[in-house]
Structures are given as C-alpha cells and as structure tokens.
Amino acid sequence: MHELAITEGVIDAVTGRLPGARITCVRLEIGALSGVVADSVRFCFDLVTEGTDLQGARLEITEPAGRCKCRICGSEFEPDGPILLCPCGSPDISVLTGQDLKITSVMVA
C-alpha cells in the first residue's frame, strides 16, 4: 500500500509550496503506467488530509492512458494492461507517456 506514502507526499508537496494556504481542491495526474492505483489514493486522501490545510478538499484525478513505442517495428501503441508488449509481439519497447505521477494544480480559498 505505497499509496499511503504517495498521498502523504501530495500533502507535503502542496503544503511545502503553499504554506498556510487553505486548499479547496487538489488535481492529480496518475498515469496508467505509474504503478499507483487511483482508487487507493482516493481511499487514503481523507485520512491523511485530516488536520492539515487540505482537510475537506475536493480531489480530482485524471488517469492518462499509457503510450509506448516498439524498438523493433517502430510502431506506437497503447499497452493493454501492465505488460508492455507491442502488438508485433516484441517486449523491447520504450514508454512515451503514462508513467507520470504529479500534482497538476490546486485551488486556494
């Protein structure tokens, strides 16, 4: 359950950047290939924000799909699940997008 540490990281990052601000909304981007489960972050969010400047804040999560490029046949594809196989069968791929785990923006009261 690394999502607990991840969610605590969100609170640390926001309060570090905006000390003392009343945060009313947090927007996260959790890429499909980031290894983080959005539902678990959602589950942890209310628990770890309690008593912080983020308490009661709304949580918005976007989950961009993954995008990979095959080093063998050169085609770009959206992986079907966490096993990153090109439709040509090659596992030799590079990940273009979908690994990001970031706080895109917040709203301040």
Next chain:
Amino acid sequence: MQLLPASHNHHGSHGHAAGHSHEPGHEHGQGHDDAGHIHIRGPAVSGRTVILQQKVLAKNDELAQRSREWLRSRGVLAVNLMSSPGAGKTTLLERTARELAGKLSLSVIEGDQETALDGRRIQAAGAAVVQINTGAGCHLDAAMVAEGLRALDPPSGAIVVIENVGNLVCPALFDLGEEAKVVISSVTEGDDKPVKYPNMFRQADLVLVNKIDLLPYVDFDVRSHAAELRRVSPGALMVQLSATTGQGIQTWYDWLRRRAPAPHE
C-alpha cells in the same frame, strides 16, 4: 476489478490494476476526455487555481539523486536488493559477506518493518550493517537510505547493498540513489512472478533465481520464468543460484566485483 468465471480459461486476459473500478457512490464529473478518465469527489468548490505541475515523488527523487552523487564522489556502489518476503535476500547477503570477506568491502542497509533480526544475522556474517525499521511502511524511501548511508559511512571502493522490505509492489516506485536494482525470484514461488509484478521486474538489472537446490521438489519451470522475464524486461540478466548450497553463486560475486568501484587514492 475482473471476475474470472470458474469454467473459463482466461489465459492472456489482463487484470485491471491500473484501471478504473467504479464503486457505487463515485461521481463521474466531466466524463471522459482525451487525457483519460476524470474522477471527482467532494463538493463543488470555488477559489483561485494555482498551477503546480509537480511530481509527487519529487522530494524522494531529489534526495535519491543527492545520495547517488555522494556515493559516486566517494567511489561507493549502491545496489537495491528487492524480493518478496522469504525469497532469500538475507541468506544471500550472509553468504556473500562471509565468502567475500577480505576481498570486497560489503556494507548493508537492512530494511524491515520490525526487529533487528536480519541486521544481526548479517552483522554476524561480518558485514557492517545499519538496520532500518519502517514500522507501518512497506518500502524504504530515499530519506531513510540517506540517513542509513550517513550512519554506515562506507569507505571508498565499498559496495552497499540496500536490502529493501520484502515486497514486490511498493519498493518499485522509490528511487533510493542506487546504481543497480537486483530482484530475487525463488523457485518456491511461481515462475510467473515477472508478469504478475511487471513494475518491479521491468526495472531489474539483474534477476537472481534463488533456491535452485529445491528444483527437484517444486513445480518451477526455469525456462518459463526466463521467457516471462523477457516479456517484461528483455534486457535483464537472469542468474540461477542457491544461497544455501552456494551453487551458481560465483556468477553473483563476479557481477558484484565487475561493478565494484576502484578505491580512491
């Protein structure tokens, strides 16, 4: 979530771990867009938007990079050793510390949820050890390791093995400042571990298949494990060994020796 009916063979179907299991009560805000699903919860809010565009793990990654630079400047190699609980991380390090004593300076940062039992085992085998207890935590992070490195104070030319908490999921996300990631698979586990935990195996530089002395008694197919590993990490090196009998262990020692930095003058 994926329901697999009992009578069907769903080989090749994929799980939905990174997907969207919509429980009742989840409000779907703006529906779908090109960036993927948007999930919203909580009341409508007003206020001023502040753009952050900040990686959640930025603090960890920055600390890890600082450790990496510190290690390089000292001429110390750090290896992040990961596996499920019971795969043989500590047994491997005990044997390594004993057999390479006097040939290689080995230090260990030992991560466990609780107790100093493993740290003591490795200390008894002759290596310098720092034991870190993560308490509720399921992984080591860069701050814990940075503190461990300061306490260890490894000499130039040393190898520091960071024995992560036994877990094939969470440690995959946290950069600790290491130069290489080593994952142990043991033959008492399934040979399909690489595809079940792709995030972990994808990053491995070296995969050690441990407990091969037990191969006659278990259902583990080494060739199938190798094929599954190639599917998630075509570049990873796979070595078969037994940390208990010492079979195949020389290849692990050679791998370490090749990477050991030359001590600074």
